[in-house]
Amino acid sequence: MKIAVIGTGYVGLVTGTCFAETGNNVTCVDIDVKKVEKLQSGVVTIYEPGLEVLFERNIAQGRLKFTTSLEDGIKDAKIIFLALPTPPGEDGSADLKYVLGVADDLGPLLKDYTVIVDKSTVPVGTAEKVHARIAARAKVDFDVVSNPEFLREGVAVEDFMKPDRVVIGTQSEKARRVMETLYAPFVRQGNPIIFMDERSAELTKYAANAFLATKITFMNEIANMCERLGADVDMIRKGIGTDDRIGKRFLFAGIGYGGSCFPKDVQALAKSAEEVNYDFQILKSVMNVNQLQKTTLIPRMKEFFKNDLKGKTIAVWGLAFKPNTDDIREAPALENIQTLLALGAKVKAYDPEAMENVKGILGNTIEFCTDQYEATEGADALLIATEWPVFRTPDFDKLAVQIKSKAIFDGRNLYDVKTIRDLGFVYFSIGR
Numbered sequence: 001m002k003i004a005v006i007g008t009g010y011v012g013l014v015t016g017t018c019f020a021e022t023g024n025n026v027t028c029v030d031i032d033v034k035k036v037e038k039l040q041s042g043v044v045t046i047y048e049p050g051l052e053v054l055f056e057r058n059i060a061q062g063r064l065k066f067t068t069s070l071e072d073g074i075k076d077a078k079i080i081f082l083a084l085p086t087p088p089g090e091d092g093s094a095d096l097k098y099v100l101g102v103a104d105d106l107g108p109l110l111k112d113y114t115v116i117v118d119k120s121t122v123p124v125g126t127a128e129k130v131h132a133r134i135a136a137r138a139k140v141d142f143d144v145v146s147n148p149e150f151l152r153e154g155v156a157v158e159d160f161m162k163p164d165r166v167v168i169g170t171q172s173e174k175a176r177r178v179m180e181t182l183y184a185p186f187v188r189q190g191n192p193i194i195f196m197d198e199r200s201a202e203l204t205k206y207a208a209n210a211f212l213a214t215k216i217t218f219m220n221e222i223a224n225m226c227e228r229l230g231a232d233v234d235m236i237r238k239g240i241g242t243d244d245r246i247g248k249r250f251l252f253a254g255i256g257y258g259g260s261c262f263p264k265d266v267q268a269l270a271k272s273a274e275e276v277n278y279d280f281q282i283l284k285s286v287m288n289v290n291q292l293q294k295t296t297l298i299p300r301m302k303e304f305f306k307n308d309l310k311g312k313t314i315a316v317w318g319l320a321f322k323p324n325t326d327d328i329r330e331a332p333a334l335e336n337i338q339t340l341l342a343l344g345a346k347v348k349a350y351d352p353e354a355m356e357n358v359k360g361i362l363g364n365t366i367e368f369c370t371d372q373y374e375a376t377e378g379a380d381a382l383l384i385a386t387e388w389p390v391f392r393t394p395d396f397d398k399l400a401v402q403i404k405s406k407a408i409f410d411g412r413n414l415y416d417v418k419t420i421r422d423l424g425f426v427y428f429s430i431g432r
């Protein structure tokens with residue numbers, strides 16, 4: 001099948017590459033000329049394990065192409081995916097200017113029946129808006145389908161190739177058949193395609209992210225209780241996670257959720273609620289608690305250094321919002337670093353993938369190190385903000401010599417409390 005993907009960011013690139021991998025001819029369109037040039041020359045523009053090999057194979061076999069021209073890109077496409085940004089507008093609601101802008105342009109370019117698919121995370125009612133915008137200028141029949149994406153960064157290829165489920169919102173039989181054919185190779189393992197109406201599909205995406213953000217936030221609040229009551233959040237996690245009704249995943253307490261999705265989508269759902277005069281109280285709490293949680297280690301650091309962080313050097317391990325990605329959007333590390341700088345501390349940071357992105361924001365206000373031990377060399381304390389595997393089993397003997405105060409502030413609960421204290425470290429973690 002000939003497919004066009006509009007937008008070659010995270011979702012667009014993974015979507016395009018994975019559909020090419022299952023034998024479709026895919027053209028990806030982006031207005032970012034530099035990005036398209038890079039992609040055309042065979043360079044993958046995001047760090048995502050497993051993507052490069054699929055990307056290279058499908059380019060070599062001529063099934064994956066890139067262009068800046070919408071008209072060329074959608075030529076002969078039976079399906080057009082919109083994988084465009086939906087960033088928060090000034091009031092927190094999802095800004096639809098990219099999605100609706102492309103919908104406006106698409107109308108006159110359609111030559112035959114086409115299925116237009118919203119892959120972006122969009123508020124309820126967007127499929128109808130996209131339909132109206134295209135219909136205003138289209139001369140052929142078309143359908144607009146909602147097909148939200150549930151992939152996680154860092155395991156995006158696996159999530160896309162073996163999805164837990166595929167959600168498709170459409171009330172058109174014709175569009176349903178096209179989507180079923182397209183997704184058949186991905187749901188062979190028995191995981192379902194769940195068909196529903198467009199509005200329910202749109203809300204399913206927000207409900208999933210808001211639920212997961214709430215689950216994490218609940219555990220962060222339990223962790224805060226543990227600290228006050230002398231209990232261990234890891235034990236609570238095991239104790240409740242073994243109950244099938246609760247589930248083991250997404251129960252890890254830490255310095256808050258970040259990334260390009262949870263913060264923005266929780267905010268957008270809260271805004272949608274406001275628009276229909278519903279007071280979505282849980283979401284407000286989730287946002288407030290998460291904001292506080294991000295810098296929950298700073299007061300402890302202040303106390304440890306007797307309220308004087310001025311001139312202290314803090315090593316920061318991890319800048320990405322989570323491991324296996326170079327994405328730093330809403331990363332808790334950044335907020336911690338900015339707070340530390342405001343308190344007069346110096347920061348030496350290391351991240352396996354995300355340093356280039358952080359340089360663009362923090363410039364030379366912090367020192368970027370070539371490895372984790374260069375960061376801890378001569379530091380007064382260590383702050384761990386991202387659970388990269390390489391930080392899990394460090395050379396503790398080396399750290400004991402390098403870190404002056406032997407203090408480790410661990411925002412991701414990487415180490416066993418007793419073991420690390422027995423090694424002589426002063427160890428602060430979350431909810432233990």
Ligand SMILES: NC(=O)c1ccc[n+]([C@@H]2O[C@H](COP(=O)([O-])OP(=O)(O)OC[C@H]3O[C@@H](n4cnc5c(N)ncnc54)[C@H](O)[C@@H]3O)[C@@H](O)[C@H]2O)c1
Pocket residue numbers: 006007008009010011012029030031032035083084085086098101102119120121122149150151152153260261
């Ligand atoms: N990143 C994720 O993990 C993830 C997962 C699921 C869903 N989503 C949702 O998918 C959507 C896209 O997210 P993303 O992270 O891929 O975004 P992104 O910002 O990484 O990429 C968006 C791309 O769209 C391009 N673009 C903007 N206007 C364009 C236009 N008029 N024509 C062609 N291209 C244009 C940009 O240049 C950019 O390359 C968002 O709604 C997001 O919420 C993201």
Ligand SMILES: O=c1ccn([C@@H]2O[C@H](COP(=O)(O)OP(=O)(O)O[C@H]3O[C@H](CO)[C@@H](O)[C@H](O)[C@H]3O)[C@@H](O)[C@H]2O)c(=O)[nH]1
Pocket residue numbers: 121149150151152153154209212216249250251252253254255256257258259260261262265321322
């Ligand atoms: O137990 C946990 C699990 C996650 N996190 C944090 O939660 C954030 C989000 O993590 P994750 O969900 O793994 O990353 P994303 O790539 O942002 O993926 C989420 O957002 C995507 C975009 O909408 C969705 O497609 C995915 O299904 C959804 O998991 C990160 O800051 C994690 O550190 C925790 O603090 N504790």
